[in-house]
Amino acid sequence: MNRRTKQASAPPSTVAPIQSAGHEPPAEPIATPLRSPAISxxxxxxxxxxxxxxxxxxxxPVAGVTLTAGGLTxxxxxxxxxxLGSGCAASLSYLIMRGFRSGAVMWTDIACTVLVLSMAGPLLSGARDSALVALELMHLAVGVxxxxxLRRFVSRRMSRAFDQRTAASDSASSAAGSE
Structure with a gap:
């Protein structure tokens, strides 16, 4: 019997081969679908x-403050x-502006300016004392x-998607260039 026949006739091993610590196979990346920026x-x-x-x-209800602004409760x-309306406007404008170069930075500057200007609303409405504080806190809660x-969650998701597309196109172009 020659060497090839011995290997072919040997029963398959049921024990997994032992690998040394330095030679482990690379872990497969976990495929997680990216949520769309609109959902975020x-x-x-x-x-x-x-x-x-x-x-x-x-x-x-808890503190018993009567919230009135401009004579309306x-x-x-x-x-x-x-x-909801101001949040939708902010989201839509962000989703549009992030597509431009430095759009996210410009959007942040504009959004901060709008937030500061909106803080004048409760002051100009005639709200006083605890009602003024509550209204200002609501403006800050929504604005901040x-x-x-948007900057933290939508941008991060977009940069990951962009990095994956860039890496894929870079590896494709480098593979084509090396041939």
Whole structure:
């Protein structure tokens, strides 16, 4: 019997080969689907709405503050709708501007300016004392949540997707160039 026949007739081994510590096979990357930027932006928007609603709940039913602005009582529905509208506007403008060079930075500058200007709203509405504090906190809750949330969660997801596409195109072009 020659060497080839011995190997072919030998029964298959049931024991896995032992590998030394320095020669482990590379781990396979875990494939996790990227959520779309629109879904991430919607999640940030809803978080901002709930933050404003939390301030209202703490101020009105818990602390007993009467929220009035411009002679009108600020209801829970009004807080939800205004927060949702401003959050949607912020998300939409961010999703559009992030496509431009330095768009995220420009959006952040504009968003911070809008937040500072919106802080004048409760002051100019005639709100006083604890009502003024509650209204200002609602503005801050929505504004800061939108600015930090969009920059942190939507940008990160987009840069990962961009890095993966860039890496794939770079490896494809380097493989083509080496042939």
């Amino acid at each position: 932006a919607a999640a940030v928007t809803l978080t901002a709405v709930f933050a404003a609603l939390a301030v209202w709940v703490i101020a009105v 600020v209801s829970l529905t009004a807080v939800a709708l205004v927060s 949540t939108m600015i930090v949330g």
